[in-house]
Amino acid sequence: MTVKPLGNRVLVRAIEEEERRTPGGIVLPEAVKEEKAVRGEVKALGTAEKFDMSVGDKVLISAYAGTEIRIGEEKHLLVKTTDVLAVIEE
Amino acid sequence: MTVKPLGNRVLVRAIEEEERRTPGGIVLPEAVKEEKAVRGEVKALGTAEKFDMSVGDKVLISAYAGTEIRIGEEKHLLVKTTDVLAVIEE
Amino acid sequence: MTVKPLGNRVLVRAIEEEERRTPGGIVLPEAVKEEKAVRGEVKALGTAEKFDMSVGDKVLISAYAGTEIRIGEEKHLLVKTTDVLAVIEE
Amino acid sequence: MTVKPLGNRVLVRAIEEEERRTPGGIVLPEAVKEEKAVRGEVKALGTAEKFDMSVGDKVLISAYAGTEIRIGEEKHLLVKTTDVLAVIEE
Amino acid sequence: MTVKPLGNRVLVRAIEEEERRTPGGIVLPEAVKEEKAVRGEVKALGTAEKFDMSVGDKVLISAYAGTEIRIGEEKHLLVKTTDVLAVIEE
Amino acid sequence: MTVKPLGNRVLVRAIEEEERRTPGGIVLPEAVKEEKAVRGEVKALGTAEKFDMSVGDKVLISAYAGTEIRIGEEKHLLVKTTDVLAVIEE
Amino acid sequence: MTVKPLGNRVLVRAIEEEERRTPGGIVLPEAVKEEKAVRGEVKALGTAEKFDMSVGDKVLISAYAGTEIRIGEEKHLLVKTTDVLAVIEE
Numbered sequence: 001m002t003v004k005p006l007g008n009r010v011l012v013r014a015i016e017e018e019e020r021r022t023p024g025g026i027v028l029p030e031a032v033k034e035e036k037a038v039r040g041e042v043k044a045l046g047t048a049e050k051f052d053m054s055v056g057d058k059v060l061i062s063a064y065a066g067t068e069i070r071i072g073e074e075k076h077l078l079v080k081t082t083d084v085l086a087v088i089e090e
Numbered sequence: 091m092t093v094k095p096l097g098n099r100v101l102v103r104a105i106e107e108e109e110r111r112t113p114g115g116i117v118l119p120e121a122v123k124e125e126k127a128v129r130g131e132v133k134a135l136g137t138a139e140k141f142d143m144s145v146g147d148k149v150l151i152s153a154y155a156g157t158e159i160r161i162g163e164e165k166h167l168l169v170k171t172t173d174v175l176a177v178i179e180e
Numbered sequence: 181m182t183v184k185p186l187g188n189r190v191l192v193r194a195i196e197e198e199e200r201r202t203p204g205g206i207v208l209p210e211a212v213k214e215e216k217a218v219r220g221e222v223k224a225l226g227t228a229e230k231f232d233m234s235v236g237d238k239v240l241i242s243a244y245a246g247t248e249i250r251i252g253e254e255k256h257l258l259v260k261t262t263d264v265l266a267v268i269e270e
Numbered sequence: 271m272t273v274k275p276l277g278n279r280v281l282v283r284a285i286e287e288e289e290r291r292t293p294g295g296i297v298l299p300e301a302v303k304e305e306k307a308v309r310g311e312v313k314a315l316g317t318a319e320k321f322d323m324s325v326g327d328k329v330l331i332s333a334y335a336g337t338e339i340r341i342g343e344e345k346h347l348l349v350k351t352t353d354v355l356a357v358i359e360e
Numbered sequence: 361m362t363v364k365p366l367g368n369r370v371l372v373r374a375i376e377e378e379e380r381r382t383p384g385g386i387v388l389p390e391a392v393k394e395e396k397a398v399r400g401e402v403k404a405l406g407t408a409e410k411f412d413m414s415v416g417d418k419v420l421i422s423a424y425a426g427t428e429i430r431i432g433e434e435k436h437l438l439v440k441t442t443d444v445l446a447v448i449e450e
Numbered sequence: 451m452t453v454k455p456l457g458n459r460v461l462v463r464a465i466e467e468e469e470r471r472t473p474g475g476i477v478l479p480e481a482v483k484e485e486k487a488v489r490g491e492v493k494a495l496g497t498a499e500k501f502d503m504s505v506g507d508k509v510l511i512s513a514y515a516g517t518e519i520r521i522g523e524e525k526h527l528l529v530k531t532t533d534v535l536a537v538i539e540e
Numbered sequence: 541m542t543v544k545p546l547g548n549r550v551l552v553r554a555i556e557e558e559e560r561r562t563p564g565g566i567v568l569p570e571a572v573k574e575e576k577a578v579r580g581e582v583k584a585l586g587t588a589e590k591f592d593m594s595v596g597d598k599v600l601i602s603a604y605a606g607t608e609i610r611i612g613e614e615k616h617l618l619v620k621t622t623d624v625l626a627v628i629e630e
Contacts, residue, residue, distance in 0.1 A: 092268070092269050093240070093266045093267075093268055094266055094267045094268075094269065095265065095266045096232045096233070096261075096264055096265060096266055096267065097232065097262065099265060099266070101266065137232050157216045157217050157240075157242060157243075157265055158216050158217075159216075159217050159240065168217075168240065168265040168266055
């Protein structure tokens with residue numbers, strides 16, 4: 001089963017906090033109330049012509065942007081590319 | 091009797107929660123207050139020139155987007171295509 | 181006496197609930213607080229160049245859209261075509 | 271003394287309720303709190319190039335649209351043509 | 361000392377109520393809470409290419425539009441031409 | 451050390467009230483709650499192609515517009531040119 | 541590990557207050573509640589075609605603009621270039 005985003009949206013798998021801290025490097029703010037960004041992995045691109053990112057990219061997304069869905073047990077986000085702040089490379 | 095959506099709207103039959111859980115795979119959040127997306131099936135396309143989806147497609151829609159109507163006993167939504175987040179393929 | 185809508189507006193005669201239920205088929209939600217759409221019949225088109233509907237069409241309109249007026253005893257709405265959701269055919 | 275509206279505005283003399291009921295035909299809602307439209311007569315057109323109405327036309331205007339002024343004892347409105355809903359012909 | 365408005369702004373000297381009533385003709389609503397328009401005299405035009413009014417014109421302005429300044433003892437307004445409703449000719 | 455504004459912004463040194471009253475002529479409203487305009491002197495232009503004002507001009511700015519910074523002891527504002535209301539010449 | 545901003549965003553390392561005061565010259569308001577600008581150093585430019593600033597530039601940013609992230613121990617901001625107010629040169 002696949003979810004194909006429409007328009008300028010991308011499907012992003014949210015990367016949970018435990019997972020985020022393991023590789024070191026960038027760490028998002030811990031306090032829930034200060035958390036302004038969410039980390040994720042791009043799983044699918046929408047139907048728009050051009051995207052600044054590719055499937056597999058690790059990205060930072062504005063917190064509260066997009067719509068949360070679950071695929072199996074994993075939290076995902078359907079989010080407009082304009083709400084994707086940056087690509088992270090390790 | 092048919093409902094023909096106007097402009098960039100589509101008519102979507104809402105897929106109820108019981109129905110949604112049967113095929114496994116994607117399951118939307120259970121708690122009502124967290125539910126940000128609604129699942130449906132496209133029944134008719136509007137009068138705009140181009141659509142990213144076809145009749146029969148299963149789709150995810152922003153919760154609270156569109157206007158709810160009932161055809162017979164079934165809940166439907168008249169919704170702008172820009173509020174359709176993704177097509178689901180099984 | 182005639183009312184000629186201006187711009188992209190149409191004049192729609194509201195179809196009351198008794199009248200709506202007679203022909204069977206589509207029935208809008210009964211509870212007032214859930215009613216998000218109003219059913220009507222197009223009586224006149226505005227001065228814009230092109231309309232997606234014709235005089236005599238039965239339509240669904242966003243509730244609270246448009247401006248209510250009375251012609252004789254009958255409730256009518258002056259409403260922008262962009263607030264007309266769909267044409268209904270029986 | 272004359273008032274010359276600017277841009278896409280028109281000057282409209284408000285037609286009071288007594289006056290409105292005399293000719294029969296269209297009657298606007300009586301209850302003040304339900305009154306969504308105001309009836310008037312176009313007295314002057316603004317400086318824009320094109321208008322959908324002429325001086326002397328009877329029109330319906332969105333209630334609360336425009337700016338109220340008095341010329342002598344009579345209430346008038348300076349209102350954008352986009353807030354004029356319809357022309358009434360008797 | 362001169363004040364030269366920028367862009368599509370004009371400098372308008374506010375005409376006080378005593379002054380407004382003298383010449384008869386148009387009288388703005390007396391009650392402060394109902395006052396939706398302010399009368400003034402255009403003193404200077406901004407740097408935009410084209411204006412619908414000239415220096416010396418008497419105008420009606422949306423109440424609360426613009427920014428109030430004082431030149432000497434007199435109240436003036438720096439106001440966008442789009443907030444000037446009409447020119448008054450006597 | 452220099453501050454170079456970006457885009458259509460200008461850097462303006464705020465002229466304090468004591469300084470404003472000395473030369474006579476224009477005086478802004480005294481009561482703090484009525485103060486709708488701030489007087490200043492343009493110190494630097496941004497990177498946009500064209501400006502309606504020059505370095506050294508005395509200007510009036512919408513109160514609360516722009517962002518306050520201090521250079522040494524002096525209050526300055528980084529403000530978009532669209533929020534500069536007028537140039538003052540003495 | 542690198543963070544690559546998308547679109548017209550830049551990555552800025554926030555310059556803490558201790559650091560800001562050392563070189564003298566510009567000092568931002570001390571009181572937290574009055575602080576309308578944040579000082580930083582541009583670390584990376586986004587994917588847009590043109591930027592008014594370069595990597596290494598010291599900049600002033602609208603307070604509350606952008607999204608805060610931490611790289612190691614250091615606070616950074618992902619901010620749209622339109623929210624960067626000025627470049628500072630020493």
